[in-house]
Amino acid sequence: xxxxxxxxxxxxxxxxxTIGFAIAVMVVYGSAKTxxxxxxxxxxxxxxxxxxxxxxxxxxxxxxxxxxxxxxxxMINFAHSEVFMSGPFTAAFAAEALVKQGLWNTYPVLSLLIxxxxxxxxxxxxxxxxxxIAYRPLRHAPRLVPLxxxxxxxxxxxxxFRGLYGSGLKGYPEMEIFKxxxxxxxxxxxxxxxxxxxxxxxLMLILYAIVQKTKMGKAMRSVSEDKEVxxxxxxxxxxxIATTFALGGVAAGLAGILYLxxxxxxHFYMGFFPGLKAFTAAVLGGIGNVPxxxxxxxxxxxxxxxxxxxxxxxxxxxxxxxxxxxxxxxxLVFILIFRPSGILxxxxxxxKA
Numbered sequence: 150x151x152x153x154x155x156x157x158x159x160x161x162x163x164x165x166x167t168i169g170f171a172i173a174v175m176v177v178y179g180s181a182k183t184x185x186x187x188x189x190x191x192x193x194x195x196x197x198x199x200x201x202x203x204x205x206x207x208x209x210x211x212x213x214x215x216x217x218x219x220x221x222x223x224m225i226n227f228a229h230s231e232v233f234m235s236g237p238f239t240a241a242f243a244a245e246a247l248v249k250q251g252l253w254n255t256y257p258v259l260s261l262l263i264x265x266x267x268x269x270x271x272x273x274x275x276x277x278x279x280x281x282i283a284y285r286p287l288r289h290a291p292r293l294v295p296l297x298x299x300x301x302x303x304x305x306x307x308x309x310f311r312g313l314y315g316s317g318l319k320g321y322p323e324m325e326i327f328k329x330x331x332x333x334x335x336x337x338x339x340x341x342x343x344x345x346x347x348x349x350x351x352l353m354l355i356l357y358a359i360v361q362k363t364k365m366g367k368a369m370r371s372v373s374e375d376k377e378v379x380x381x382x383x384x385x386x387x388x389x390i391a392t393t394f395a396l397g398g399v400a401a402g403l404a405g406i407l408y409l410x411x412x413x414x415x416h417f418y419m420g421f422f423p424g425l426k427a428f429t430a431a432v433l434g435g436i437g438n439v440p441x442x443x444x445x446x447x448x449x450x451x452x453x454x455x456x457x458x459x460x461x462x463x464x465x466x467x468x469x470x471x472x473x474x475x476x477x478x479x480x481l482v483f484i485l486i487f488r489p490s491g492i493l494x495x496x497x498x499x500x501k502a
Contacts, residue, residue: 183460202447206350209447242314254324283302320413321413
């Protein structure tokens with residue numbers, strides 16, 4: 150028998166909706182107050198938006214790793230943040246070697262290809278090793294076991310790279326071809342930001358084409374639907390899952406180079422916050438959905454860049470930009486409460502059918 154709406158609503162629901170409404174009112178009031186003060190010019194808002202899109206592009210490539218693994222195994226690979234860290238941290242040493250040899254700015258395209266290959270290769274290898282050693286033996290274990298293993302693998306990788314490369318900061322050399330900016334339709338766009346945005350869009354389209362148009366992509370989608378049936382149809386399930394992890398690792402490694410273009414410092418802890426933000430983006434867009442992960446990342450990047458100034462400055466909050474992480478994780482909490490399937494994800498009733 151269907152319950153009435155009075156029976157379905159609990160005290161917890163009322164509290165959650167009240168808090169959500171209060172936050173919504175605060176955001177609207179703060180935004181209106183900020184705009185009324187006229188503290189920021191149109192050019193400033195455009196600059197903040199472009200910065201947000203560039204950051205969102207990096208989050209998108211990391212989020213693709215989360216969403217691919219979830220789509221095929223229905224688990225969250227919390228070690229993916231360290232997969233992201235491993236590639237660019239290693240590539241920073243390759244970049245330093247190229248600088249010492251005088252090749253970095255003399256042959257910038259070749260140098261960029263080398264560091265991209267190193268970063269993508271290392272991240273892909275780490276992702277494959279994590280799948281083979283940490284996850285494959287636990288594929289039929291209770292769902293909580295791989296989750297705990299993922300957290301353990303994350304800490305293991307983090308402190309392994311700390312031991313191998315040191316705990317200090319590793320500067321990433323600046324490349325001459327990425328200095329300065331372009332004026333596009335009267336809008337100033339820094340070359341590093343343009344590289345991050347364009348690179349993220351191109352790589353997302355390539356990955357989407359691989360998943361949707363290739364034989365391996367068809368195998369990945371089949372394994373995602375039903376591993377046993379896919380195996381009966383002649384699909385090598387283990388190889389398909391390993392390929393999925395490798396693709397996620399390549400995307401994370403390439404994202405790492407784009408991240409270093411924006412923030413040119415590598416360290417063993419560099420994957421933690423971008424990894425959490427990328428997970429938030431994947432959930433926001435609809436985890437398991439490649440375009441959804443990209444859309445969620447772009448929305449999150451914009452909210453993180455524009456949000457503190459727009460939402461909080463009008464409320465008189467000092468150092469509003471320091472609240473950008475709070476905005477990101479508040480979004481995660483409310484998405485999980487009100488629409489856990491995300492923007493483009495399937496509704497839970499459909500997913501269970």
